[in-house]
Amino acid sequence: MHLRKSLLLFSALVSTSVWALKPLPQKVPTPADNPITPAKVELGKMLYFDPRLSIDGTISCNSCHNVMADGADGRPVGVGVRGQRGGRGSPTVWNSAFNSVQFWDGRAASLEDQAKGPLTNPIEMGMPNHDEVIKRINQIPGYVSAFKKAFPKDNSAVNIDNLAKAIATYERTLITPNSPFDKFIKGNKKAMTAQQIRGMKLIEEIGCTSCHTGDNFNGEGLKMGEGNYQPFPQIPGSDYDKKYDLLSDKGRYEVTKKNDDKNHWRVPTWRNVALTAPYFHNGKVKTLDEAVRVMGKTQLGMDLTDPQVSDIVAFLNALTGEFPKQTMPILPPTENFSLTPEP
Ligand code: HEC
Ligand code: HEC
Numbered sequence: 001m002h003l004r005k006s007l008l009l010f011s012a013l014v015s016t017s018v019w020a021l022k023p024l025p026q027k028v029p030t031p032a033d034n035p036i037t038p039a040k041v042e043l044g045k046m047l048y049f050d051p052r053l054s055i056d057g058t059i060s061c062n063s064c065h066n067v068m069a070d071g072a073d074g075r076p077v078g079v080g081v082r083g084q085r086g087g088r089g090s091p092t093v094w095n096s097a098f099n100s101v102q103f104w105d106g107r108a109a110s111l112e113d114q115a116k117g118p119l120t121n122p123i124e125m126g127m128p129n130h131d132e133v134i135k136r137i138n139q140i141p142g143y144v145s146a147f148k149k150a151f152p153k154d155n156s157a158v159n160i161d162n163l164a165k166a167i168a169t170y171e172r173t174l175i176t177p178n179s180p181f182d183k184f185i186k187g188n189k190k191a192m193t194a195q196q197i198r199g200m201k202l203i204e205e206i207g208c209t210s211c212h213t214g215d216n217f218n219g220e221g222l223k224m225g226e227g228n229y230q231p232f233p234q235i236p237g238s239d240y241d242k243k244y245d246l247l248s249d250k251g252r253y254e255v256t257k258k259n260d261d262k263n264h265w266r267v268p269t270w271r272n273v274a275l276t277a278p279y280f281h282n283g284k285v286k287t288l289d290e291a292v293r294v295m296g297k298t299q300l301g302m303d304l305t306d307p308q309v310s311d312i313v314a315f316l317n318a319l320t321g322e323f324p325k326q327t328m329p330i331l332p333p334t335e336n337f338s339l340t341p342e343p
Contacts, residue, residue: 142332176321199315
């Protein structure tokens with residue numbers, strides 16, 4: 001354990017020397033085959049807010065990722081059609097465009113891949129298959145023309161890939177720049193308080209940033225589709241394992257079935273983390289203070305003191321960005337529309 005700890009600290013020191021804190025990038029990573037256009041953003045936003053994409057017409061993407069607020073749902077785990085609960089917490093969609101991979105276990109390489117999943121997940125939106133989703137869209141003339149406008153070169157524009165492309169494009173507009181930290185790093189030394197600055201130094205000193213590196217504190221220099229996976233708990237055996245049920249969900253292993261991936265997770269971003277309680281993949285930790293304490297113990301083998309926890313939490317609060325104002329879309333009307341297949 002001691003050796004492991006010093007190794008970790010060593011790697012933390014090495015990483016601090018090569019790694020400089022950086023502001024949120026201005027440019028959103030965008031795949032070459034899905035450039036951002038206003039028509040796609042508009043269509044993607046409508047789809048994102050439309051509960052008609054769920055089997056019983058009750059759940060939209062926004063039900064679990066509310067963009068009028070923190071981009072998540074404030075619940076420990078997502079609640080989908082017929083009140084069903086999943087096993088994991090809803091991450092925020094704000095800045096998800098900067099995630100190297102999507103989902104807690106990284107099982108989707110891009111926002112486009114990700115967007116197809118919830119529609120047919122039986123406990124999220126519950127549609128039997130993508131064909132049925134497309135049949136519903138085809139019943140709504142306003143959507144058919146919006147797809148044609150967004151994908152003018154496509155002869156049969158209404159298809160699942162374009163639906164995913166449009167939603168992903170809307171998500172790429174959900175960016176929160178200009179946090180106090182960003183302003184500080186760009187040179188406004190008054191943008192962060194003395195306590196936040198202490199917290200910023202502390203997370204580097206004790207080694208949080210050996211994993212939470214880079215512009216988004218989720219891994220340095222990652223390409224899209226390439227995740228930064230780390231064990232959680234890194235040092236098993238603390239009381240937290242049981243208290244917060246940290247070991248039952250095997251994370252990345254559930255995707256790869258490789259033993260080395262047991263209890264490995266994508267390192268999540270710290271941006272806006274002060275707003276997205278409850279914490280961790282299973283949403284079992286209610287406050288940011290406690291999440292920081294758990295990280296100290298399980299990842300670095302440290303019992304952080306109360307003042308240390310407060311300083312770190314103050315710093316994490318400096319990572320809350322500016323949220324661009326959201327307006328609700330007008331959804332295409334439902335003349336002659338019925339929920340088929342019936343819920
Ligand atoms: C019932 C709640 C629910 C609904 C509805 C839902 N999601 Fe999610 N979403 C989740 C949960 C839970 C996860 C994490 C699951 C996991 O990691 O295994 C997630 C993950 C994501 C992620 C990955 C974010 C990250 O940080 O990894 C994105 C992006 C996302 N959802 C977008 C969408 C879109 C777009 C829709 C609509 C097509 C949608 N979600 C519908 C609950 C929901
Ligand atoms: C060994 C790598 C590693 C180290 C070191 C580490 N973390 Fe983490 N951190 C992770 C992983 C992996 C997760 C995702 C855990 C999960 O599955 O929920 C995480 C999650 C978090 C979360 C919760 C994010 C959310 O959205 O729920 C916070 C907050 C956090 N870390 C802060 C810290 C702080 C503060 C430190 C230093 C005391 C630290 N981390 C050290 C890997 C690490």
